[in-house]
Amino acid sequence: MSAGRYSCLLLPLCVSVLAHRQPGAPAASVPAADNSLVWGPGLEANIVLPVRFFYIQAVDGSGKNLTTSPGEKTFEVKIVSPSEPFTRIWIQVLDRQDGSFLVRYRMYATYTDLHIHVLLQDKHVAKSPFILKGPVYHEGCLCPQPVGSVWEAHMRCPQSFAQIDRDLSLYTTVDPDLNAQEIPQRFGQRQSLCHYTVKDNKVYVKTFGEHVGFRIFMDAILLSLTRKVRLPDVEFFVNLGDWPLEKRKPTEKLHPIFSWCGSNNTRDIVMPTYDLTESVLETMGRVSLDMMSVQANTGPPWAEKNATAFWRGRDSRQERLELVKLSRAHPDVIDAAFTNFFFFKHDESLYGPLVKHVSFFDFFKYKYQINIDGTVAAYRLPYLLAGDSVVFKQDSGYYEHFYKELRPWEHYIPVRADLGDLLEKIQWARDHDDEAKTIALAGQRFARSQLMGDSIFCYYFKLFEAYAKLQVTEPKIRKGMELVEQPADDLFPCACHRTTAKEVKDEL
The missing domain is CATH 2.60.40.10 (Immunoglobulins)
Incomplete structure (x- = not known):
C-alpha cells in the first residue's frame, strides 16, 4: 500500500x-x-x-x-x-x-x-x-445535520435503492406496538435479535438470545449515522445471525426483520453486511481490508497475472468441498485449498492438507477469482469486485444488498450452483481474454462507484427513512431498553455550529 x-x-x-x-x-x-x-x-x-x-x-x-x-x-x-x-x-x-x-x-x-x-x-x-x-x-463529532433531505443532497444520495424498494414493498404498514410483542415471542427464544428504537436521534436497544456480540456492528453504524444526520424516530428488529429469518409467504402475516443477508426463500429486509459496514467505519483504523486499500493492491497488470482460478477459505459449504476436489483433479486450472476445517471431517486424502492463510491482496496475482457461498453469501464479493481480476460467481439463493444490481456476463461470469460448468467457464475466459478483462473492469467500476463509504451511509439512511414512513404507531423506548452511548471524544472535542431542526423550520 x-x-x-x-x-x-x-x-x-x-x-x-x-x-x-x-x-x-x-x-x-x-x-x-x-x-x-x-x-x-x-x-x-x-x-x-x-x-x-x-x-x-x-x-x-x-x-x-x-x-x-x-x-x-x-x-x-x-x-x-x-x-x-x-x-x-x-x-x-x-x-x-x-x-x-x-x-x-x-x-x-x-x-x-x-x-x-x-x-x-x-x-x-x-x-x-x-x-x-x-x-x-x-x-467523532456529534453534530447531526437536522434536516435529512439536506444531508442527502450534500451526500448526493440516489433517489432510491431498488433493493430497499423490493424489500419494503411487502409491507403496506408497520406497527411498532404489535411488532414489539410478536417478534420476541416468535423469534426471541431461538434466535439472536436486537430490538432498536431511535428516538430524538438517540439509540436504544434490547437484546434477545445468547449470541448477541454482533450488535457492536449495528450499534456502531447507528451511532455514526446519528452523529452526521438526524434520523427519523424509528423502531425495528435486527437479526444478528447469519441466516435470514422470515420464511413466511407474502400472503401470510410477515414480520419485518432487518438482516445482513437475504435469500430467495425469505422476506428479510437487507442491509449492507456487518463486514462491509465495519470496513467503512474502520478504514485506516483496526481493519486491514477495506474498499479503498484493495484499490491500491490489485496485483500485477492483467497480462502478468496467473491464468488460474484462485480460492481460499474454510469448509462452510458442500460445494466448497467439491471445489477443492476439482482443484486437486485439475491443478493447472484451479488453485483452491482449505485454510481450516470446522463443519466437515477433514479427509486429507480427498481435500489435501490445510494451507496457510494468504493475504487477500495476493489473491489478485490471479486473473480468475471464485466466489462461492459460505454459510450464506460469501461476504468477500465487494472486495473481489474492487480488484482487477474477473469474478466467477456461483449461482446462489443468497444475496447481499447490492447483488441484484449486478449483471451476469457484464460484472461477473456466472457459474452453476453445483459448479458443474466451472471448468468450462474458466476455459472460456482463457479463450476470450479481452472479454474477460472487460468483465473484470466493469465489476471493478461497479464496486468503486456503488460500494464505497458514502454509498453505504446513503443506503442505511434511505432504509431507515423509508421504513419509518410505514410506521402506524409511535416508536417507543420499551421496557428493558438501554441507551447506546456515543463514544467519548475527550481528546479532541468539537463544538457543533449547526442550527436545530426547529430553528431550520422557523427559518423556512
Whole structure:
C-alpha cells in the first residue's frame, strides 16, 4: 500500500509527506499539473465520513489520461488549517496503477476550515488548493445535520435503492406496538435479535438470545449515522445471525426483520453486511481490508497475472468441498485449498492438507477469482469486485444488498450452483481474454462507484427513512431498553455550529 512517509506528531496522527515522481519515467507518461484532474467527496466540507476521500487522474501535456502508473509518489498532498498550527490528519495517497490515485484522509479533530494542497513537483494540480469552508467536522463529532433531505443532497444520495424498494414493498404498514410483542415471542427464544428504537436521534436497544456480540456492528453504524444526520424516530428488529429469518409467504402475516443477508426463500429486509459496514467505519483504523486499500493492491497488470482460478477459505459449504476436489483433479486450472476445517471431517486424502492463510491482496496475482457461498453469501464479493481480476460467481439463493444490481456476463461470469460448468467457464475466459478483462473492469467500476463509504451511509439512511414512513404507531423506548452511548471524544472535542431542526423550520 502506498502510504507515503509520515511526519508524525502523535502516532497514528500523521501527515503524509510524499516524494515526487521518480526520475527517468518516459516523457509520454509525464503528468501535467494544469491538465490533471482532482475530484471527489473528500473535497466538500459537508460530506462527513469516517475516512474522507477524493481522486486524482494524471493527464499528460497533450490532454491524454495516463492509463499506467506514473510512479506511486508522483503527487504530494498536504492538508492544513490556517487557524491551527498542527493538523491532526492522517493522509494516504494510494496508487491505483491505472493512472489514477485515491487520496484518503482521516481527521482526528474538527477544523474551522481546511486547505487541501495537491502538488506535482511543487506546482498546484488542477484547482489546488481546494478550500473547505468550515467548520469541517471529524468522525467523532456529534453534530447531526437536522434536516435529512439536506444531508442527502450534500451526500448526493440516489433517489432510491431498488433493493430497499423490493424489500419494503411487502409491507403496506408497520406497527411498532404489535411488532414489539410478536417478534420476541416468535423469534426471541431461538434466535439472536436486537430490538432498536431511535428516538430524538438517540439509540436504544434490547437484546434477545445468547449470541448477541454482533450488535457492536449495528450499534456502531447507528451511532455514526446519528452523529452526521438526524434520523427519523424509528423502531425495528435486527437479526444478528447469519441466516435470514422470515420464511413466511407474502400472503401470510410477515414480520419485518432487518438482516445482513437475504435469500430467495425469505422476506428479510437487507442491509449492507456487518463486514462491509465495519470496513467503512474502520478504514485506516483496526481493519486491514477495506474498499479503498484493495484499490491500491490489485496485483500485477492483467497480462502478468496467473491464468488460474484462485480460492481460499474454510469448509462452510458442500460445494466448497467439491471445489477443492476439482482443484486437486485439475491443478493447472484451479488453485483452491482449505485454510481450516470446522463443519466437515477433514479427509486429507480427498481435500489435501490445510494451507496457510494468504493475504487477500495476493489473491489478485490471479486473473480468475471464485466466489462461492459460505454459510450464506460469501461476504468477500465487494472486495473481489474492487480488484482487477474477473469474478466467477456461483449461482446462489443468497444475496447481499447490492447483488441484484449486478449483471451476469457484464460484472461477473456466472457459474452453476453445483459448479458443474466451472471448468468450462474458466476455459472460456482463457479463450476470450479481452472479454474477460472487460468483465473484470466493469465489476471493478461497479464496486468503486456503488460500494464505497458514502454509498453505504446513503443506503442505511434511505432504509431507515423509508421504513419509518410505514410506521402506524409511535416508536417507543420499551421496557428493558438501554441507551447506546456515543463514544467519548475527550481528546479532541468539537463544538457543533449547526442550527436545530426547529430553528431550520422557523427559518423556512
